[in-house]
Amino acid sequence: MLLLDSVNPDVLEALRELSHSGSARVLAVVTTRDALAGDAAWHLLQAGASDVLAWCHSKAPVAEIAARLTRWLQVEQLIRAPLVQSRLVGTSRTWLSTLRQLVEVAAFTDSSVLLLGESGTGKEEAARLIHALDPRAGRRELVVLDCTTVVPELSGSEFFGHERGAFTGAVAARDGAFALADGGTLFLDEVGELPLGLQAQLLRAVQEHSYKRVGSNVWHQTEFRLICATNRDLTTEVLRGGFRRDFFHRIASWSCRLPPLRERPEDVLPLVHHFLKELRPGQEPPELDAPVRGYLLTRQYPGNVRDLRQLVTRISKRHVGPGPITVGDIPPDELPREAIPDGWQGHGFEQAIRRALVLGAGLKDIGRAATEVAIQMVIADEAGNLQRAARRLGVTDRALQLRRAQRDSRPAPANKPAVPAR
Numbered sequence: 001m002l003l004l005d006s007v008n009p010d011v012l013e014a015l016r017e018l019s020h021s022g023s024a025r026v027l028a029v030v031t032t033r034d035a036l037a038g039d040a041a042w043h044l045l046q047a048g049a050s051d052v053l054a055w056c057h058s059k060a061p062v063a064e065i066a067a068r069l070t071r072w073l074q075v076e077q078l079i080r081a082p083l084v085q086s087r088l089v090g091t092s093r094t095w096l097s098t099l100r101q102l103v104e105v106a107a108f109t110d111s112s113v114l115l116l117g118e119s120g121t122g123k124e125e126a127a128r129l130i131h132a133l134d135p136r137a138g139r140r141e142l143v144v145l146d147c148t149t150v151v152p153e154l155s156g157s158e159f160f161g162h163e164r165g166a167f168t169g170a171v172a173a174r175d176g177a178f179a180l181a182d183g184g185t186l187f188l189d190e191v192g193e194l195p196l197g198l199q200a201q202l203l204r205a206v207q208e209h210s211y212k213r214v215g216s217n218v219w220h221q222t223e224f225r226l227i228c229a230t231n232r233d234l235t236t237e238v239l240r241g242g243f244r245r246d247f248f249h250r251i252a253s254w255s256c257r258l259p260p261l262r263e264r265p266e267d268v269l270p271l272v273h274h275f276l277k278e279l280r281p282g283q284e285p286p287e288l289d290a291p292v293r294g295y296l297l298t299r300q301y302p303g304n305v306r307d308l309r310q311l312v313t314r315i316s317k318r319h320v321g322p323g324p325i326t327v328g329d330i331p332p333d334e335l336p337r338e339a340i341p342d343g344w345q346g347h348g349f350e351q352a353i354r355r356a357l358v359l360g361a362g363l364k365d366i367g368r369a370a371t372e373v374a375i376q377m378v379i380a381d382e383a384g385n386l387q388r389a390a391r392r393l394g395v396t397d398r399a400l401q402l403r404r405a406q407r408d409s410r411p412a413p414a415n416k417p418a419v420p421a422r
């Protein structure tokens with residue numbers, strides 16, 4: 001929590017540091033009336049505050065602060081619980097911030113959730129987690145329906161069920177997805193593939209939770225939590241008329257984008273460890289030698305975590321003996337055609353340097369920017385613990401403090417060179 005009596009550039013910088021640019025939750029409590037004038041609250045949010053509270057506008061500020069901090073603590077505890085850790089692995093800031101959203105919406109709301117993200121980013125796994133964390137007493141099952149497999153002629157029956165004799169071949173009455181999900185969760189995977197006509201039919205059931213079986217005039221009530229997933233950009237689809245706006249608003253009371261693996265390379269090795277453990281239950285997973293780690297970290301994963309999982313499975317099957325996994329365990333068709341540049345100085349690194357050079361940065365600026373980024377990253381990873389950060393960076397605590405002090409006292413360059421992007 002940060003108590004503020006004014007909002008100015010120094011405060012925003014302090015907030016950025018404290019929140020590690022938004023990865024740790026900070027409640028900004030503004031104590032004076034004028035400090036929140038204009039866009040101040042938005043500036044605070046942009047600098048990393050998770051929430052902004054105006055002390056003087058609140059009737060019960062202490063209770064409000066306590067409520068927020070309690071909720072945040074509950075979410076953090078859930079994130080660390082085996083139920084979450086055993087299903088969804090990742091330690092990067094990007095991933096933890098996504099996980100926080102997922103856990104909060106799952107355990108503290110009954111909102112319908114739309115999961116967005118490229119193929120293999122973990123949308124189905126996230127849907128299963130939301131269901132597992134659902135606090136409803138007597139919660140029933142998770143019903144999964146892959147919208148790409150719904151045959152148009154049978155779609156009504158698939159969702160609403162049918163009465164005996166409703167159509168040729170309907171030899172017995174049958175429940176559909178809405179009935180099966182009663183008391184539980186309905187997960188519509190690949191919802192972006194639903195034809196427009198079917199979206200119109202589903203609207204009422206999704207909105208009012210009532211439906212009629214095909215061949216019947218009797219309305220039934222059903223209570224379910226709706227989770228949908230798609231790798232399509234549904235907002236664009238709505239704009240171009242490929243997806244119904246009203247249906248979109250019903251399914252997306254709350255939406256969450258699962259980041260692709262390339263936006264969170266720090267998660268690659270923890271995921272590899274997780275998959276190796278899964279593949280060899282009850283055994284300590286083998287270590288990876290340095291070239292294999294370098295290979296896994298620089299390889300592209302167009303299919304995201306699914307790709308990584310398949311690769312680890314193939315590598316694990318080839319690996320024999322008690323030693324570490326080595327390059328010989330990588331399947332031949334997977335071997336990189338070009339040498340991997342020293343593990344970390346890959347394509348992205350070269351691109352960032354090139355951009356800096358094009359923008360006129362000299363060697364000194366580039367070196368300084370790279371150092372700054374490394375320091376900020378490690379301090380954020382180590383949750384602000386400067387001793388641990390210094391150890392990881394291979395410098396003394398004092399040297400790290402000096403560097404930070406020098407940076408703070410340095411005037412901002414007029415034409416700041418680009419900071420190498422990760």
Ligand SMILES: Nc1ncnc2c1ncn2[C@@H]1O[C@H](COP(=O)(O)OP(=O)(O)OP(=O)(O)O)[C@@H](O)[C@H]1O
Pocket residue numbers: 087088089090117118119120121122123124125126229230231271274305306309
């Ligand atoms: N964070 C994670 N931790 C552990 N396993 C994960 C994680 N994310 C994804 N996986 C695993 O990766 C595979 C693909 O995940 P999932 O099927 O949930 O992706 P998806 O986004 O639904 O993919 P698609 O859009 O292709 O259906 C699964 O085996 C899943 O268990």
